Amino acid sequence: xxxxxxxxxxxxxxxxxxxxxxxxxxxxxxxxxxxxxxxxxxxxxxxxxxxxxxxxxxxxxxxxxxxxxxxxxxxxxxxxxxxxxxxxxxxxxxxxxxxxx
Numbered sequence: 674x675x676x677x678x679x680x681x682x683x684x685x686x687x688x689x690x691x692x693x694x695x696x697x698x699x700x701x702x703x704x705x706x707x708x709x710x711x712x713x714x715x716x717x718x719x720x721x722x723x724x725x726x727x728x729x730x731x732x733x734x735x736x737x738x739x740x741x742x743x744x745x746x747x748x749x750x751x752x753x754x755x756x757x758x759x760x761x762x763x764x765x766x767x768x769x770x771x772x773x774x
Contacts, residue, residue, distance in 0.1 A: 681763075684738035686712045694761040700754020713761055716742055722772060732772045733761075741769035 681687035689712045696709040716733035723730040729746040741764040748757045764772075 696759035
């Protein structure tokens with residue numbers, strides 16, 4: 674286990690997040706919704722990579738341990754509503770550095 678793995682596995686926020694999380698909602702079908710874990714709401718926005726887009730691409734960081742995450746959304750517009758997806762992926766320091774450039 675690396676030192677960064679050790680820090681996030683001991684973090685109150687990140688220890689509840691998997692390396693990859695998925696959320697889904699479909700208009701007017703709440704029984705099929707899948708929410709991201711509550712801990713995802715504690716992550717802090719560092720950089721909005723697509724500030725004017727309806728599809729989000731954001732670099733987030735944990736305020737507790739400093740772990741990096743990439744958050745992105747996608748949706749499909751249908752005549753009876755939309756299907757919305759959320760993706761949260763843990764990044765390595767090197768991967769986060771690429772997004773910071």
